[in-house]
Amino acid sequence: MQGAELRAKESCLERRSWNGTEPAWLKRWRIQSGASGFRKSQPGRSGQEARGWGALIPPPLFPPEDPQADSSISPLPHLESKIQQTHSLARLLTKYAEQLLQEYVQHQGDPFGLPGFSPPRLPVADLSAPAPGHAGLPVPERLRLDEAALAALPPLLDVVRRRQAELNPRALRLLRRLEDAARQARALGAAVEAVLAALGAETRGPQPEPAAAAAAIAAATVTAGVFPAKVLGLRVCGLYREWVSRTEADLGQLAPGGPA
Structure with a gap:
């Protein structure tokens, strides 16, 4: 009984920790790096499997720079x-x-x-x-x-x-x-x-x-x-x-x- 309650709590925490919506910068990073992203929880899967391979690839500390974000930056040296x-x-x-x-x-x-x-x-x-x-x-x-x-x-x-x-x-x-x-x-x-x-x-x-x-x-x-x-x-x-x-x-x- 205690094991079933513990799994229920873990499943609840997982659903609270990720609401199924990726930030835009994370989506761009995932596409550029080839990471598979996150998957929604599915019944009968362990916590790590439910989170998908994205859980094994830590996101970058800062969003990747967009080369088009600042048009004043030139690839040629000044x-x-x-x-x-x-x-x-x-x-x-x-x-x-x-x-x-x-x-x-x-x-x-x-x-x-x-x-x-x-x-x-x-x-x-x-x-x-x-x-x-x-x-x-x-x-x-x-x-x-x-x-x-x-x-x-x-x-x-x-x-x-x-x-x-x-x-x-x-x-x-x-x-x-x-x-x-x-x-x-x-x-x-x-x-x-x-x-x-x-x-x-x-x-x-x-x-x-x-x-x-x-x-x-x-x-x-x-x-x-x-x-x-x-x-x-x-x-x-x-x-x-x-x-x-x-x-x-x-x-x-x-x-x-x-x-x-």
Whole structure:
């Protein structure tokens, strides 16, 4: 008798706990997640079976967000966010570029790294250091120069890596840094190009293929000898650091909290 009364009370509690009506947000969540939902109590079933599989799947703590609830939310990042992310990337790569330069010098032997050693600043085809008047140009024009330099750097860094693989085959960390630098320069250049597009700046016209200049430099380093090849690699690593640092400074003019 007591068992029958207990089952009757449980059945009564179940009917009070759910009145057969699903909230709208719960119905949407159930349809999206594939849950089967709740079933009404049926005579002769246990409490867990009567509540259905929905009783085994706890509802979310908060209703799921409706992507159409706020039309002001855009899937594309805002311009300010895009600039901030690119600036952060440039700042990080500036540190990596300094580490690459130090690593390169450590593996070249004397006189590299000695106090007072001043290697000749060899010219690099299609790439030079930022001009003295670079900082006085409008920001979009500076960013276009940054993007062009970043596009020219990856094939040059690849040339340096291949030459160092011959001269210092055991310098695995240096070789890895050079490979990473080429990939990072491409990524930063693409991010700067996206910022320029978001700013509505005019795109650059047709440019010479950087790989052609890099191929000419690679052929020249083979016949130039070991020391000139090392000096050229030092020059390329130095230019990489200068242009990444210059890009960071130029993006800082646009980043939130930067100079007006």
